[in-house]
Amino acid sequence: MNASAASTKRLVALHGWSATVLAVLLYVVMLTGTIVVFDNEITRWSEGRTGLVNALDGPVDVHIRRLAEQVPDDLEDDVIVREGRGGNLSVFFGANRVLESGESGLFGHSFLIDPRSGTLHQAKVGFFADIIADRPEYALSNFLVDLHVRLHVPGRLGLYMTGILGVIMLIAAVTGVLIHKHIVRDLFTTERPGKRIVSFRDRHTLAGVWSLPFAILLSFTGAFLSFAVSLGLPVVALVAFGGDQDKALETVMGSHAIVDPTPARMADLQQIISDAQGRANMPIGGLTIHHYGRADAIVETAHSAVSSALRGKTFEYSASTGEFLREVRLVGTDHSAGSTLAELMTPLHFGNFAGLTSRLVWAALGAAMTYTIISGMQLWLRRRQDDPIWRAGDRVLTTVAWGLPLAIVGTAYVFLLTYLADDPIYWTPRAFVVICVLIILIGFLTRKLSNQIISRYYCGSLGIGLLVLPFFRLQTGGLSWGEAVLWRGHDVLLIDTFCILMGIVFAVSAQRSYATRLQSHQKSQA
Amino acid sequence: MLDLVRQAEIKSRSFETWLQKRPKLWRWIFAGPVALILSILAMASLPFVLPAGRGGINHLVLPVVFFPVLWAGFVIFPVVSHRLNRIGGVYGGLTVLFILMIVIGGFT
Incomplete structure (x- = not known):
C-alpha cells in the first residue's frame, strides 16, 4: 500500500471514528442547535403575550x-x-x-x-441569577438552549463536553473534505435505489457535502464559544496575568x-x-x-x-x-482583528444577523447537518451489520434518532401544562428525563420488532405529537391565532405553522411507509 | 561535518524504527493527548509573541479564537503524515518552542 492510500485509509478511519465515538451527544447538540436558532420565537410562543408597548x-x-x-x-x-x-x-x-x-x-x-403607571406587581429579595432564572415563560427555550450549550451538565464540564464535540465535528468535516476526491460531482449525487450500502453512502455524501462549509463554520464557532470562557480565559490568565482571571477579563473587556x-x-x-x-x-x-x-x-x-x-x-x-x-x-476598547473576530463568532453561530431569513437558512442547514450525522451512523452500522455488537447499535440509533425529537415534543406538552400551574421551571427538565427513560424502555421492550416497523411508529407518533401541539397550546390558555394577528404575535403563528407542517410531513411519511409494507405483504401472499 | 550529518541520520532512523514497532499506538498518542497538550501550550504561549494590535487585545484573543483550529490541525497531522519520526520531531520541537516562549515571556 503506498503512502497516499494509507493516509486516505487512516483519514477515513478518523472521519468515521471521530463522529461515531460521541455520535449520540453530537446528534443531541446538532438537533437542539437547529431548534434553538428560534429560541426567542419559542419564548414568545410560550408566553403568548398581548401588548405592543x-x-x-x-x-x-x-x-x-x-x-x-x-x-x-x-x-x-x-x-x-x-x-x-x-x-x-x-x-x-x-x-x-x-x-x-x-x-x-x-x-x-x-x-x-x-x-406606564409604575404600579408594583412583584417585589423580591435574592440573587440576580436566581431572579432572572425565575421566568416561567423562558422554561422551555432555556431548557433547549442549556441542552445545546452544555448538555445540562453543570459548570465548566458541560462547556468542555460541547467544546470537544465542536472540535470533533470540525475534524469530521475537514477529513470529509480530504477524503472526497470529487467534491463538486458529489454535490449532484442521486441516491441509488434499494437499501444497499451505496444508497446510504449517497444519502450521507449528498447531505454532508452540501452542509460542509456550514459544518466547518458551526463547529469552529461553537467550539470557540464553549472554550473561550471555560478554558481560554483561565489559560491566558494563568500565563499572562499570574492566574488573576478578573484582571485578564478587565484587560480583554476594557x-x-x-x-x-x-x-x-x-x-x-x-x-x-x-x-x-x-x-x-x-x-x-x-x-x-x-x-x-x-x-x-x-x-x-x-x-x-x-x-x-x-x-x-x-x-x-x-x-x-x-x-x-x-x-x-x-472585547477591547478599539477596532482590531481580535475584537472583530470575537464579535463575529456569535452571529455566525446563531445566524441572527439578518432577521428571520438568515435564521431560517441556518435552521435548514442545521437540519442537513443533523441528517448527515444520522446517515453517517447508518452507513457505519450497515458496513458492520455482520458483527452482532454493531447490529444492536442499529436499534440504539433508531431509538435515539426518533426518541430525541419525540422527547422534546413531549417536554413541550408538559411545559404547556405546567405553565398553567406557574411551575414549568421545575417540571420541564424532569419531564424530558422521564420521557427519555420511557422511550429507552419502549425501545428495549420492542426489540423483537423490526427496525422498519418501530421507526414507522416513532415517525407517526412524532407527526401526531407535532400536529396536536398548537391545539394543545390553545387549550392551555395560549394566544389564539386571531389574537396573534391582532397583537402582532407573528412568533406564535410561525411556531404553530412549523409544528403543523412538520406534523403533516411525519404523519404522511409514516402512513406511506405502512401502505408500502401492506402492498408488498399482499404481493407476497398472492 | 559529514560525520555529524550521518550520525543525525542514523539517530533519526533508529528513532523511526523504535516508533515503527507500534505505529498505530503512536499515531493515537500523537493525535490524542499530545495534540491536546500542544494546542493548550500554543494558546498559552502565543500571547507572548503575537502583537497586541490597536485595541491592545489581539495577542490575548487570537490564540483563544484559533484554539479549536489548532487542536483539529494537531489531530489531523499525525493521521495524514506518513513518517512517524517526522511527526515526533515536529511535535517535540513545537513542545520545546512553546514551553520556551512561556518561560521567557513569563520572566520578561
Missing part, C-alpha cells in the same frame, strides 16, 4: 428614582433594567455579596412594575478607568435613552447602571442589531453628567 418606553427615570428610595444604599451599586414578565418593567438593585451560606454573586432587590465614589445626583435617564436610541437607530432593549448614585456611575444601554448590521450596539454614558462616553465593543 416596549417596557422601556415609559418614564424609566421616574420609576428608578422612586424605587431607589426604597432600597438600602449598600445594595444600590448596580441597577439592571430590562423588560420583565408580561411586558412589565423589571428593575433590579444589587451589589456583590457573599452570604453566610457561602453563596456569592449580585444580591439585591427586584421589582416588577407597570411600565474597564472603567476613573474611580470616584463621591455621591452625585444622577442625570436624566430619559435623555440618555433618547440619545442612545438615536445613535443606535434601534429601540433600547436593556439598561444597566454601574455605581448608582456616585460621580463615576456609568449607564450602559443595549440595542438589538439593525437589519444591515451583524451585531447589536451597546453605549456607555456618564450617569452623573449624561455625557456620551463610547460605544462598547465585545
Whole structure:
C-alpha cells in the first residue's frame, strides 16, 4: 500500500471514528442547535403575550428614582433594567455579596412594575441569577438552549463536553473534505435505489457535502464559544496575568478607568435613552447602571442589531453628567482583528444577523447537518451489520434518532401544562428525563420488532405529537391565532405553522411507509 | 561535518524504527493527548509573541479564537503524515518552542 492510500485509509478511519465515538451527544447538540436558532420565537410562543408597548418606553427615570428610595444604599451599586414578565418593567438593585451560606454573586432587590403607571406587581429579595432564572415563560427555550450549550451538565464540564464535540465535528468535516476526491460531482449525487450500502453512502455524501462549509463554520464557532470562557480565559490568565482571571477579563473587556465614589445626583435617564436610541437607530432593549448614585456611575444601554448590521450596539454614558462616553465593543476598547473576530463568532453561530431569513437558512442547514450525522451512523452500522455488537447499535440509533425529537415534543406538552400551574421551571427538565427513560424502555421492550416497523411508529407518533401541539397550546390558555394577528404575535403563528407542517410531513411519511409494507405483504401472499 | 550529518541520520532512523514497532499506538498518542497538550501550550504561549494590535487585545484573543483550529490541525497531522519520526520531531520541537516562549515571556 503506498503512502497516499494509507493516509486516505487512516483519514477515513478518523472521519468515521471521530463522529461515531460521541455520535449520540453530537446528534443531541446538532438537533437542539437547529431548534434553538428560534429560541426567542419559542419564548414568545410560550408566553403568548398581548401588548405592543416596549417596557422601556415609559418614564424609566421616574420609576428608578422612586424605587431607589426604597432600597438600602449598600445594595444600590448596580441597577439592571430590562423588560420583565408580561411586558412589565423589571428593575433590579444589587451589589456583590457573599452570604453566610457561602453563596456569592449580585444580591439585591427586584421589582416588577407597570411600565406606564409604575404600579408594583412583584417585589423580591435574592440573587440576580436566581431572579432572572425565575421566568416561567423562558422554561422551555432555556431548557433547549442549556441542552445545546452544555448538555445540562453543570459548570465548566458541560462547556468542555460541547467544546470537544465542536472540535470533533470540525475534524469530521475537514477529513470529509480530504477524503472526497470529487467534491463538486458529489454535490449532484442521486441516491441509488434499494437499501444497499451505496444508497446510504449517497444519502450521507449528498447531505454532508452540501452542509460542509456550514459544518466547518458551526463547529469552529461553537467550539470557540464553549472554550473561550471555560478554558481560554483561565489559560491566558494563568500565563499572562499570574492566574488573576478578573484582571485578564478587565484587560480583554476594557474597564472603567476613573474611580470616584463621591455621591452625585444622577442625570436624566430619559435623555440618555433618547440619545442612545438615536445613535443606535434601534429601540433600547436593556439598561444597566454601574455605581448608582456616585460621580463615576456609568449607564450602559443595549440595542438589538439593525437589519444591515451583524451585531447589536451597546453605549456607555456618564450617569452623573449624561455625557456620551463610547460605544462598547465585545472585547477591547478599539477596532482590531481580535475584537472583530470575537464579535463575529456569535452571529455566525446563531445566524441572527439578518432577521428571520438568515435564521431560517441556518435552521435548514442545521437540519442537513443533523441528517448527515444520522446517515453517517447508518452507513457505519450497515458496513458492520455482520458483527452482532454493531447490529444492536442499529436499534440504539433508531431509538435515539426518533426518541430525541419525540422527547422534546413531549417536554413541550408538559411545559404547556405546567405553565398553567406557574411551575414549568421545575417540571420541564424532569419531564424530558422521564420521557427519555420511557422511550429507552419502549425501545428495549420492542426489540423483537423490526427496525422498519418501530421507526414507522416513532415517525407517526412524532407527526401526531407535532400536529396536536398548537391545539394543545390553545387549550392551555395560549394566544389564539386571531389574537396573534391582532397583537402582532407573528412568533406564535410561525411556531404553530412549523409544528403543523412538520406534523403533516411525519404523519404522511409514516402512513406511506405502512401502505408500502401492506402492498408488498399482499404481493407476497398472492 | 559529514560525520555529524550521518550520525543525525542514523539517530533519526533508529528513532523511526523504535516508533515503527507500534505505529498505530503512536499515531493515537500523537493525535490524542499530545495534540491536546500542544494546542493548550500554543494558546498559552502565543500571547507572548503575537502583537497586541490597536485595541491592545489581539495577542490575548487570537490564540483563544484559533484554539479549536489548532487542536483539529494537531489531530489531523499525525493521521495524514506518513513518517512517524517526522511527526515526533515536529511535535517535540513545537513542545520545546512553546514551553520556551512561556518561560521567557513569563520572566520578561
